[in-house]
Amino acid sequence: MPLDILIVGGGVCGPALATLLLRADPRRYTITVVERYAELRTGGQQIDIRAQGIPVMRKMGLLGAVRDVVVHERGMAFVDKAGRAKFQLTVNDTGKGQQAFTSEYEIMRGDLVRVLYDASLAASEAARKQGGAGVTYEFGVSVESISQIETHEKDGRRGGGVDVTFSDGRQRRFDLVVGADGQGSRTRRQAWGDQAGRDVFHTVHSYTAYFTVPRVEAEDSDIAVVYHMPGRRMIAFRANDRPTTQCYLFCNDPGSCAELRAATGGAHKSVDEQKQIWRDFFQDTDAWCRERVFEGLKNTEDFYSHEAGQVKLESYSRGRVTLLGDAGYCPSPVSGCGTTASLVGAYVLAGELARHTDDDVQGALEDYDRVLRPFVGEIQKLPPGAPKIGAPQTAWGIWFFHLVGWLITSLKIDKLVLSLMPEDKGGWALPSYPELKLAE
Numbered sequence: 031m032p033l034d035i036l037i038v039g040g041g042v043c044g045p046a047l048a049t050l051l052l053r054a055d056p057r058r059y060t061i062t063v064v065e066r067y068a069e070l071r072t073g074g075q076q077i078d079i080r081a082q083g084i085p086v087m088r089k090m091g092l093l094g095a096v097r098d099v100v101v102h103e104r105g106m107a108f109v110d111k112a113g114r115a116k117f118q119l120t121v122n123d124t125g126k127g128q129q130a131f132t133s134e135y136e137i138m139r140g141d142l143v144r145v146l147y148d149a150s151l152a153a154s155e156a157a158r159k160q161g162g163a164g165v166t167y168e169f170g171v172s173v174e175s176i177s178q179i180e181t182h183e184k185d186g187r188r189g190g191g192v193d194v195t196f197s198d199g200r201q202r203r204f205d206l207v208v209g210a211d212g213q214g215s216r217t218r219r220q221a222w223g224d225q226a227g228r229d230v231f232h233t234v235h236s237y238t239a240y241f242t243v244p245r246v247e248a249e250d251s252d253i254a255v256v257y258h259m260p261g262r263r264m265i266a267f268r269a270n271d272r273p274t275t276q277c278y279l280f281c282n283d284p285g286s287c288a289e290l291r292a293a294t295g296g297a298h299k300s301v302d303e304q305k306q307i308w309r310d311f312f313q314d315t316d317a318w319c320r321e322r323v324f325e326g327l328k329n330t331e332d333f334y335s336h337e338a339g340q341v342k343l344e345s346y347s348r349g350r351v352t353l354l355g356d357a358g359y360c361p362s363p364v365s366g367c368g369t370t371a372s373l374v375g376a377y378v379l380a381g382e383l384a385r386h387t388d389d390d391v392q393g394a395l396e397d398y399d400r401v402l403r404p405f406v407g408e409i410q411k412l413p414p415g416a417p418k419i420g421a422p423q424t425a426w427g428i429w430f431f432h433l434v435g436w437l438i439t440s441l442k443i444d445k446l447v448l449s450l451m452p453e454d455k456g457g458w459a460l461p462s463y464p465e466l467k468l469a470e
C-alpha cells in the first residue's frame with residue numbers, strides 16, 4: 031500500500047517535498063497537492079536561496095535551472111531624497127564567507143515556484159512509468175476540515191491517519207497531511223486550534239507593501255535603491271535585468287506597525303483600501319520618487335502587503351499532521367532565510383520519511399523535528415536590533431546611518447566581516463540521506 035500524503039499549498043516547499051519523495055521511491059507515495067489559488071501561484075517579488083538551501087538545490091539537481099532564471103543584482107545603494115547614493119553594499123565577491131544582502135541566488139518567487147513545480151511533474155511522470163501514482167495537483171481547492179484518526183481503518187499496521195473534507199465537499203482519508211500553506215497556515219489553525227495556531231505567530235514589527243511599477247530606463251539598474259524616511263520608513267526599488275521594477279514600502283516602527291495592523295485589519299481590507307492606507311503613511315515624502323510610488327501604487331495589479339513575523343511552535347507535528355516551511359517555522363523576511371528554511375525543511379522531512387518504514391510515520395515526524403529544530407533556532411536569530419536598526423527614527427539618525435555606512439564600505443569592512451563569517455547558518459550540517467538517492 032503506498033503512503034497517501036496530502037500536501038496543502040503549492041508554493042515553494044510543497045512541490046519541493048513532492049519531488050524529493052517521488053525521486054526517493056517512485057512507488058511508495060501517492061501524493062496530492064491542493065493549492066487554494068486557481069492556478070500555480072507565481073506572485074511575489076525577489077527572494078533568495080542562501081546557506082544550507084544552496085546544497086539542497088544542488089543535490090536536487092536544480093541549481094542549473096535556478097541559475098538560468100536568477101536576477102542579476104550587483105548590490106544595494108542607500109540614497110538621499112534626490113536619489114544620490116550615500117553608500118553602496120555590493121555582493122560578496124571575495125569567494126569566501128557569507129553572502130551579502132544581495133546573494134548569488136536572487137530569484138523572482140514565481141520563477142522558483144515554477145522550477146520546483148516542473149521538477150515535481152517530471153518526478154511524477156518518471157514515477158508513473160515505474161507503476162507509481164505520482165503527484166496530482168488540485169488548484170482552486172483548500173481543506174475545509176481535518177479529523178485525526180487513531181488507527182487506519184483499511185490497514186491497521188500504520189496506526190493513524192487523517193480524514194479530510196475539501197472545500198468542494200469531497201472527503202478522503204490520508205496517512206499524512208503536510209501543511210505547506212505559508213505563514214498564516216490554515217492547516218496549523220485546524221490542527222492546533224484557531225487561537226493557538228494564531229498565537230504562535232510573533233511579529234518582528236516590520237510591515238511591507240510589495241508591488242510592481244513600470245521600468246524607468248534612466249533610473250533603474252542592477253543596483254537596488256533604498257531611501258530612508260524618518261519614522262523608520264523606507265522606499266526601495268529593485269529593477270535589475272527585468273522588464274518591470276519592484277517597488278517596496280517598509281515600516282519598521284512598532285507603533286506604526288500596530289496602526290497599520292489596525293488600519294488594514296490584518297490585511298482583510300480590500301486591496302484599494304490597503305493601498306490608500308499605505309499612501310497616507312508615505313504622504314509626507316518629498317523624495318525624487320514620490321510620484322512614481324503613488325502612480326505605481328494606484329495602477330499596480332500585483333499589490334501585496336503583510337506583516338513580517340516568526341512562527342514558533344513547540345512541535346512541528348500534531349498526530350498525522352505536520353507543518354513545513356513558513357507554516358511551521360517562518361523566520362520572517364528580515365532573516366533573509368524564509369525560502370532557505372522551506373527548502374531545508376522539505377529535504378529533512380523527505381529524508382526522515384524515506385529513512386523510516388510505513389509503520390513508523392510517527393518516528394519520522396519526531397526525527398524531522400529533532401533534526402531540523404537546531405537549524406530553525408539559528409535562522410530565527412535576527413541580527414541584534416533588527417529590523418529597527420536598519421531604519422532610523424529621525425532625520426539625524428538617517429544622517430548618522432549614512433555616515434557609518436559610508437565609512438564601513440569605504441574601508442571595505444563589510445567585505446572583511448562577511449568573508450570571515452561562515453555561510454552555513456550556525457555551522458549546522460545538512461544531514462546525509464542516502465535514501466533520497468540524490469547527487470552528493
Ligand SMILES: Cc1cc2nc3c(=O)[nH]c(=O)nc-3n(C[C@H](O)[C@H](O)[C@H](O)COP(=O)(O)OP(=O)(O)OC[C@H]3O[C@@H](n4cnc5c(N)ncnc54)[C@H](O)[C@@H]3O)c2cc1C
Pocket residue numbers: 038039040041042043044064065066067071073074075076077139171172173210211212213215216217240334354355356357363368369372
Ligand atoms: C503570493 C506570495 C508572494 C510572496 N512574496 C514574497 C516576497 O516578495 N518576498 C519574500 O521574501 N517572501 C514572499 N513570499 C513568501 C515566500 O514565498 C516564503 O517566505 C518562502 O518562500 C517559504 O515558502 P513556503 O512554501 O513555506 O510558503 P509560500 O511561498 O507562502 O507558499 C504557500 C502556498 O500555500 C498556498 N495556500 C495558502 N493557504 C492555503 C490553503 N488554505 N489551502 C491551500 N493552499 C493554500 C498559497 O497560495 C501558496 O501557494 C510570498 C508568498 C506568497 C504566497
